[in-house]
Amino acid sequence: MTELNSKYVDSGYVQKLILRSLLFLLLGIFAVYYLMPLFVMITTSLKSLEEIRTGSLIDLPREVTFAAWKTAWSGACTGIQCEGLRPYFWNSVLLAVPAVIISTLIGALNGYVIAQWRFKGANLIFSLMLFGCFIPFQVVLLPMARVLGIINLAGSISGLVFVHVIYGIGFTTLFFRNYYVSVPVELVKAAKIDGANFFRIFISIFLPLSLPIIVVTVIWQFTQIWNDFLFGVSFSEAGTQPVTVALNNIVNSTTGVKEYNVDMAAAIIAALPTLFVYVVAGKYFIRGLTAGSVKG
Amino acid sequence: MSEWLEKQLPKLVLAPSFVAILIFVYGFIGWTAWVSFTKSKLLPRYDIVGLIQYDRLFVSPRWDVAFSNLFVFGFLFIVISMLLGLLLAILLDQKIRTEGIIRTIYLYPMALSMIVTGTAWKWILNPGLGLEAMIRSWGWESFTFNWLVDPNMAIYTVVIAGVWQASGFVMALFLAGLRSVDDEIIKAAQVDGIPTWRIYSSIILPSMAAIFLSAFIVLAHLAIKSFDLVIALTGGGPGYATDLPATYMYTMAFSRGDIGQAASSAMIMMAVVFAIVVPYLYSELRAKND
Numbered sequence: 366m367t368e369l370n371s372k373y374v375d376s377g378y379v380q381k382l383i384l385r386s387l388l389f390l391l392l393g394i395f396a397v398y399y400l401m402p403l404f405v406m407i408t409t410s411l412k413s414l415e416e417i418r419t420g421s422l423i424d425l426p427r428e429v430t431f432a433a434w435k436t437a438w439s440g441a442c443t444g445i446q447c448e449g450l451r452p453y454f455w456n457s458v459l460l461a462v463p464a465v466i467i468s469t470l471i472g473a474l475n476g477y478v479i480a481q482w483r484f485k486g487a488n489l490i491f492s493l494m495l496f497g498c499f500i501p502f503q504v505v506l507l508p509m510a511r512v513l514g515i516i517n518l519a520g521s522i523s524g525l526v527f528v529h530v531i532y533g534i535g536f537t538t539l540f541f542r543n544y545y546v547s548v549p550v551e552l553v554k555a556a557k558i559d560g561a562n563f564f565r566i567f568i569s570i571f572l573p574l575s576l577p578i579i580v581v582t583v584i585w586q587f588t589q590i591w592n593d594f595l596f597g598v599s600f601s602e603a604g605t606q607p608v609t610v611a612l613n614n615i616v617n618s619t620t621g622v623k624e625y626n627v628d629m630a631a632a633i634i635a636a637l638p639t640l641f642v643y644v645v646a647g648k649y650f651i652r653g654l655t656a657g658s659v660k661g
Numbered sequence: 662m663s664e665w666l667e668k669q670l671p672k673l674v675l676a677p678s679f680v681a682i683l684i685f686v687y688g689f690i691g692w693t694a695w696v697s698f699t700k701s702k703l704l705p706r707y708d709i710v711g712l713i714q715y716d717r718l719f720v721s722p723r724w725d726v727a728f729s730n731l732f733v734f735g736f737l738f739i740v741i742s743m744l745l746g747l748l749l750a751i752l753l754d755q756k757i758r759t760e761g762i763i764r765t766i767y768l769y770p771m772a773l774s775m776i777v778t779g780t781a782w783k784w785i786l787n788p789g790l791g792l793e794a795m796i797r798s799w800g801w802e803s804f805t806f807n808w809l810v811d812p813n814m815a816i817y818t819v820v821i822a823g824v825w826q827a828s829g830f831v832m833a834l835f836l837a838g839l840r841s842v843d844d845e846i847i848k849a850a851q852v853d854g855i856p857t858w859r860i861y862s863s864i865i866l867p868s869m870a871a872i873f874l875s876a877f878i879v880l881a882h883l884a885i886k887s888f889d890l891v892i893a894l895t896g897g898g899p900g901y902a903t904d905l906p907a908t909y910m911y912t913m914a915f916s917r918g919d920i921g922q923a924a925s926s927a928m929i930m931m932a933v934v935f936a937i938v939v940p941y942l943y944s945e946l947r948a949k950n951d
Contacts, residue, residue, distance in 0.1 A: 388752060388755060388757075389757075391752055392752055392753070392757070392763055395749060395752075395767065396763060396766045396767070398825075399766050399767050399769070399770065399825070399829065400766060401785075402770075402778075402781040402782065402785060402825065403769075403781075405781070405784070405785055406781050406784075409784065417790060418790065421794065421795040421798050422785065422790070422791055422792060422794070422795040423795060471678060474674050474675075475674070475675055475678050478671045478672075478674050478675045479675070482671035484671060484672060487675070488946075490675060490679050490682075492942070492946055493679075493682055493683075493686075493687070494678070494679075494682050495942060495946075496686075496938070496939075496942060497682050497686040499882060499934060499938045499942070500686060500690065500931065500934065501885055501886050501907070501927070501930040501931060501934050502886070503888075503906075503907055503910045503911070503923075503926075503927040503930055503931075504689065504690050504693050504927040504928065504930065504931045505685065505686070505689040505690070505693070506910075506911075506914060506923075506927070507692070507693060507696065507705070507914055507920060507923060507924060507927070508688075508689040508692040508693060509685070509689065511705075531681055531685045532685070534678050534681065534682065535682070538678070562667060562670075563667065563670045563671065563674075564670075588772060591774070592773070592774035592775070592776075593774075594774065594775065594776050594888070594889040594892070594893075595888055595889065595907075595911075598892075598911075599911075599914075599915065609774050609776045609777075609889070612774075612776055612777070612780065613776050613780075613892060613893055616780050616783070616893070617896065625784055625790070628780060628784065629780075629781070629784065631780075632776075632777045632780040632781060633777075635774060635776070635777055636772075636773050636774065636777045639772045639773065639774070640769065640772055640773070642772070643768075643769055643772035644765075644769075647765055647768070650772065651768065651833050654771065654830055654833065655833065655834060655837060
């Protein structure tokens, strides 16, 4: 789009300057609004409890201490246990990595079939999967808890991987299907004439094309699974909880003094992986968000 | 034989996912629906007795609070996020050199877990040491901002944190929409001397109807599913003042051992999502097939 302001304002340089300053002032105020909680979290985590009690919310720490970070990582109590976030952080890694890989792989194959090997009913299956993305998960919690018990995965990390793969398929299929649908069908026809089979075409033609959509899908799935709380709190038990559940337990732990600096350090630790992904691959993150909402 | 297999291969590849979706989405919805018509308490029972669970739900004062909270929270969350997102998108659309950085700052909350967001805002909004104490320390001794512990106002703190998290995302959606408007039309309007605000209100925004709809669907969906945010920010309290259907369902299922109530409240959530999403998906899919 063309620049509207400058075209419209031709009555002088000064007026334009005022408008631009106003614009940047507004943008700046909003930037402060979005950054303030992060700033408060970081400064609070670097203060001592004494300083938190006597100082004000937005004061910089007079004396920087990493004690709260150390406690949050390896000493804070999540209930009766006081091992900090560390074991739960690794639970989340052990949970997210396989769940992301498996659901992305399944989504790629599904998307390839639905977009390129159209058969009767394929669109109906796609619609059914798509709707599955939108259900409130509360509606599957009770039966899933029972099924996990029956197949002996209750309270385990494998059980959580299973749940995340199942309810991730809808989105991963959607991503790949929408990506592959723009590849001309003549490509598959030509490859078939050359004698290539289903998997051969997928591996040598489609996979090499897929890097951007793989990145988008992996980031989307990783963010969803890392940040999940509902499945984590419903299907885990002491020891297998993911990091979000442990963070919530630390914050709401009623034993001892309320250590706000530890809470904030723990919150930042739990947020670091997804923040890191967002900072290094923000472009793909946004593409996933918008692809997840604007279909077609 | 192998030729037959090769021909059926696409279907065979899709089959496991299809079966999984049938069981774990539609089968499970069916199970929950069934159980919501029974007298299930701690354990599920399968003899249908009618609408007894829904009757219990509708006379429960706690459900009443949860359900009206959904509309108060949902309405404010959606409207404020949309307005703020639109404003930010228009501000950012003025050819700004630092747009990339600013966009990154506005959107980063979307990468955070709602538990993290809730934890941060719980600290900021706590009356003892947070915002209230800060402004009092600046000399405004009578300043009071204790919504977090005020049963009548606590639900608005959920709105505050929710808007903070989601509005940047709405901005990204709208910004993409603004960029997709045909340049030629805008140039023509400028040549005709139409003022900027008129160009936005009469030409650009009306052509973005589809994006408004998408943003609405995503936000409504986020609002109905909001669970983590309430748990981390208020824990549903004070009392049950900030309960939402999602937290009500969870409490019934996992703390109260009342499976019947959990199932019926989940079905109501399902119905609300259904009413919003199905017409949308239907029109999307039909538009594509035309």
